[in-house]
Amino acid sequence: MDREADVVVIGGGITGTAILAELARYDLHCVLVEKEPDIAAGTTKANSAVLHAGFDAPQGSMKARMNVAGNRLYHELQEQLDLDIQWTGSLVVATDAAEEAVLHELLARGQANGVPDLAIWDGKKVHEQEPNLSLQIRAALWAPTAGICWPFGLAIAFAENAVQNGAEILRECEVTGIRTEAGKITAVETTAGLIRTRWVVNAGGVEADRVSQWAGDVSFSIQPRKGEYVLFDKTAQPDLVKGVIFPTPSRTSKGILVCATTHGNVFVGPNAQNIEDREDTAVTAAGMAEILSGARKLVPKIPMGAAITEFAGIRAVSSTGDFVLGFSKNVDGLVQAAGIQSPGLTSAPAIARYIAGLLVKASKAALRADYQAGRPAHPTxxxxxxxxxxxxxxxxxxxxxxxxxxxxxxxxxxxxxxxxxxxxxxxxxxxxxxxxxxxxxxxxxxxxxxxxxxxxxxxxxxxxxxxxxxxxxxxxxxxxxxxxxx
Ligand SMILES: Cc1cc2nc3c(=O)[nH]c(=O)nc-3n(C[C@H](O)[C@H](O)[C@H](O)COP(=O)(O)OP(=O)(O)OC[C@H]3O[C@@H](n4cnc5c(N)ncnc54)[C@H](O)[C@@H]3O)c2cc1C
Incomplete structure (x- = not known):
């Protein structure tokens, strides 16, 4: 059956659902399409679940801007949307003078990016905060605004809020093509029929370059990069770590971390491996060995006997080196929210405001009088x-x-x-x-x-x-x- 919409959002991960929730504030008919039976089934389901403070990305990049703004917005949205977040703070630790120098670079970058209250701690203070860390650690960068979250819960909360405000979410609805006339979007072809629309938001995760190509924009490509994890039972070693422990970062990744979850578990990972198959979330023996060895440098007593599951997520690394955000230069009506690798989870509310702002301006949409903040309560x-x-x-x-x-x-x-x-x-x-x-x-x-x-x-x-x-x-x-x- 054919449908009509003002905006079609492609992809039901954290990016697409946050954008949908933001658009649902306005008198626009918005439809989100997701190919899987449920939302939050792509990269949003398998990541480190850290709400980063914002000192990693280079100053002036979209990643830096969206990270810092997104972190701040989660502090505001937590109560309104009943989001499962704990503001634990994060530590980037150093074991020698060269790594300590990196901490000072991160501190300066974070301050330039507008991250509040960053501080360099000595080894004594680090071990007072996290007694189970390796004694080799001699300093750390402390970021009190970082936190941990229940990542799929965030996307589900955005989706519930959007649907409550009249947006539609079509699951098991795979986009197979995008129609244009004279370089202008006219419709989205899906496995559930045609959706005629003026605007398309591309939040297709690791598939975002293909989605963009269907519309005729080949300005970026996506390199899938896998990261593997091990999760430990919460009764194994309570308080092994209280928050997020990063090593000093490499050029390609923030490194293998040891991290608490909002429900009292600990996990270790991820590694970083470029792959071809965008659906390859298999864990490997070599990957497990790599992440355990990395984690033990931070916390020597990793409780391997208490591992309850392993999993992997895939980063959508853009050829541009940054998030790809905004109106396509080649296709009228296509809005990119692509190349959303880390810190995509943290950035989502800021990306949503940025993208919705562009569409509201272009469509001259007004705020809905009957908009409802929040979402239905769920007793536990x-x-x-x-x-x-x-x-x-x-x-x-x-x-x-x-x-x-x-x-x-x-x-x-x-x-x-x-x-x-x-x-x-x-x-x-x-x-x-x-x-x-x-x-x-x-x-x-x-x-x-x-x-x-x-x-x-x-x-x-x-x-x-x-x-x-x-x-x-x-x-x-x-x-x-x-x-x-x-
Ligand atoms: C190992 C790892 C660690 C990470 N750690 C962190 C972290 O600690 N903090 C942080 O902020 N970020 C982190 N990230 C990044 C974060 O997880 C991602 O940036 C974020 O989840 C991306 O969300 P998304 O909605 O853009 O993509 P996705 O969640 O992948 O959603 C895209 C959706 O589009 C759908 N789709 C694709 N093609 C079609 C189609 N043709 N038709 C319909 N639907 C389609 C997919 O099924 C999918 O559901 C990490 C990522 C990885 C992989």
Whole structure:
């Protein structure tokens, strides 16, 4: 079925969802299209989850500008959108004089970029803050405005806010082409039909150069660069680190870090490896050895026996060396939000304001009178007082049935996650909205029950429930598949 929209946003990662939420403040009909069954399923799902302070990127670059502004905006948006963020601060550590000199370069760059309250600490102060760090560490750059976050939760929050304000999100809707007439955008071709539109925002992550080429803009290319991680159980060594520990950076990467998560785990990674296949998120033995060796230089006692999962994410490294942001010079109506490698997560709210600002000016759109900040509340049993828990369960007994025992996630929370605006449709979608399956057993116990709940609530057969991607079916039910004639 053909549709019409003022703006089509391609890509449901943090960049696309943040832009959609910002555009939804205005009287524009905006449609976001995502090829996977859920949003936040690309690079946004697998990264270091650090909200960087902003001292890495060169002064004057879009990366530096968006990073510092994005970090500041998250401080403002945290309460409004109920974002899972902890402002832990970050340390870049040095073990010799050459590395100490780099810390001073980072300090000067950060100050030029407008990062507040940076300081160089000596080894004593560093070890008071983080007692488990290597004794080889003799100084560090302290950035108190850095933080850690639940990355998919941020994208989901932007999406929920956007849908609440009338934006549409079409999932399993893959863009296959972009139509232009006389160099001007007219429509987007998708697997769910044609969408006629005046403007297209390209937030296609590692695919953004291909998306751009379909419209006729070949001004940049994307080099995929993989980074691998290991995540540790939260009971293994609580307080191994309190925040974010970086080594001194290399030319291509911020280096292998040791980092806390907002839910009390620790992870190590990433390495940096250029790859050809844009979907290659396999972890390798060599990669694991590399990141463990890097992590042990920062924290000698890495609890390897408590590893619960490994994963990898892919950076979208632009040939321009910077974020590609703004109106295409070659195609009228194409707006680029491409080449969004690190610090893309941190920069997203600032990128969104920048891109929405351009489109609002071009379209002369007005603010909506009925705009609603925030998003619907989502009760979580584990965060309530005993009194609060009792009241919640009295109101809905499903909040009294714990489905994920590792993380104490109830049936009520899972049902809510499915029926919220842009709700979960897959097992991983439930996981990224509630944490069910994120714990020590990694869904071994709760997985089958979550499949049943998804099937019941979405009114689909169990055999149609998927783990994450389009073909990731989890069960073969011979009765269902044969229509009961098996
Ligand atoms: C190893 C690693 C560590 C990182 N660490 C940090 C960090 O600590 N802090 C930080 O700020 N940043 C970090 N980043 C960067 C950050 O994760 C990214 O910048 C950010 O997630 C990019 O979001 P995005 O929305 O641009 O892309 P994505 O999340 O990849 O979203 C793009 C979406 O477009 C969809 N899509 C593609 N083609 C089509 C099509 N044809 N039709 C429809 N949909 C399509 C994809 O399915 C995908 O969902 C890291 C990245 C990596 C890889």
């Amino acid at each position: 049993l584990r965060t309530l007082t005993p009194d609060g828990q009792e009241k919640l369960i009295a109101g809905d007994s499903r909040y009294g049935r714990v489905i994920c025992r590792c993380e104490t996630i109830t049936e009520g929370e899972i049902v809510d996650a499915i029926h919220r605006p842009c709700g979960a449709r897959t097992v991983d979608g439930v996981k990224r909205r509630t944490r069910a399956g994120m714990g020590r057993c990694q869904g071994g116990f709760c997985g089958p029950r979550i499949v049943q709940i998804l099937a019941r609530e979405l009114k689909i057969p169990v055999s149609s429930v998927r783990k994450e991607t389009r073909a990731s079916y989890m069960y073969y039910d011979k009765d269902e598949m044969s229509g009961g004639n098996a």
